[in-house]
Amino acid sequence: MTRPLVTILDDEPAIRTMLVDVLEDAGFDTLSFGRARAFEAALATHTPDVCLVDLSLPDTDGLTLVHRLALEQGAIVIIISGRSEVQDRVTGLELGADDYIIKPFEPAEVVARIRARLRSARATPQTGSTAQFNGWTAHFDRYVLEDDAGAETPFSHAEGEVLRLFLDSPKRLISRAQMQESLGGAASESFDRAMDVRISRLRTKLREDPKNPQLIKTIYGAGYIFLGDVTWR
Amino acid sequence: MTRPLVTILDDEPAIRTMLVDVLEDAGFDTLSFGRARAFEAALATHTPDVCLVDLSLPDTDGLTLVHRLALEQGAIVIIISGRSEVQDRVTGLELGADDYIIKPFEPAEVVARIRARLRSARATPQTGSTAQFNGWTAHFDRYVLEDDAGAETPFSHAEGEVLRLFLDSPKRLISRAQMQESLGGAASESFDRAMDVRISRLRTKLREDPKNPQLIKTIYGAGYIFLGDVTWR
């Protein structure tokens, strides 16, 4: 696996540089921002694995941001806050944060908590061979897609690669570059079209309405998002 | 879903009963133990979803127990400890614990942290995030705008960026400079026009009367202001 991407959102430059240093040393890629707006703009093209968020931001309510990140992006969200009241921690965690670290903090503990979160996140994708989502069941051992009525449609190896990529990271932006990498395609001019075609074929097997796809959304200029509720078996 | 099973392993009876009370109230089933031996015996017949473990136990080294629980049982392990040194926390987390809570602790926070862990353990339980305002419902996961009668209009990624910006800061002036930063546009001469066009397109989808917009007001020379009553779901 490549280095996990950690984003840092904090309005204090000193804390940002400190965290960047520590996290890069610990083996993470980092992106840091001082404003929520700039951070959200970056989300259009990057998919962080872990988001460190300071709640006291000048330009947004941090809690709604946390809520959105956790629900929509499916990212791991860790709040870093100067507010130490229990009630703050409880609401932060209930809004979807995965952890809550109080300032001042020890760098080593931040690293340890990030690692703990990544570990448990990676433990979930069991090497199960079937996945259920929105009335469909994908049998990767038999290369068969089963609808809610039990009717089966075979899918090919290439289609399965794309489908697995989506099912491994539902509700997260998958850039074309990421697809290229994990589908082993050369970064050729024409491979972009090949990828489109794979997705197009997958969409027809999932009986997507071309005008209004419900499961595989295109993000113009960025990539794709798979919107199913996935359970691996 | 049935009530998750939480085990408590702590040698202080007062803490055990307190945790049992709080957790039962919060909707969990509990089993509590004062000794590691009894706890391990119970594992033969029960499979806990979450294990709360106090490190200072009379009959075992807590850390090796944590390690075994996390690795072999695959359980969610939360350490509760009187030792507050950073090094303790780091080694605890690195040995496989999912969280580390320091005594004395607030019961509400324990509940919140248990819930946060259970939530991330489940594959993708959450439903996408939406915002409601003035008869409209914006589904950012599906890129769809739904009116009060339930009719749906798709919106594009660029339109969604603007809409999200508004919904994040309703009833507040948003300057063109802020938009530029948030939408990742270069400060070009023509970007102002691009901005205008995005808003114009959004206005038509919101069926605004151009002569008298109700939701997106233009503040001549300053920026825009969104006047909806927003509720995020």
Added chain:
DNA sequence: GCTAAAACCTAACGAATTGTAACAAGGCGC
């Protein structure tokens, strides 16, 4: 009030991006 300049709106165009039908190359079983 009037006029001019600035700011803003939006229809229409076009470049970039994406969708997909149709074709072609290769593999496999017969």
Added chain:
DNA sequence: GCGCCTTGTTACAATTCGTTAGGTTTTAGC
């Protein structure tokens, strides 16, 4: 060989979205 399936490639259609070019509205100066 032939037929069938898989999958990349090509070509063209469709969509997105910035840009241009006027038109309209607002403000400032008088």
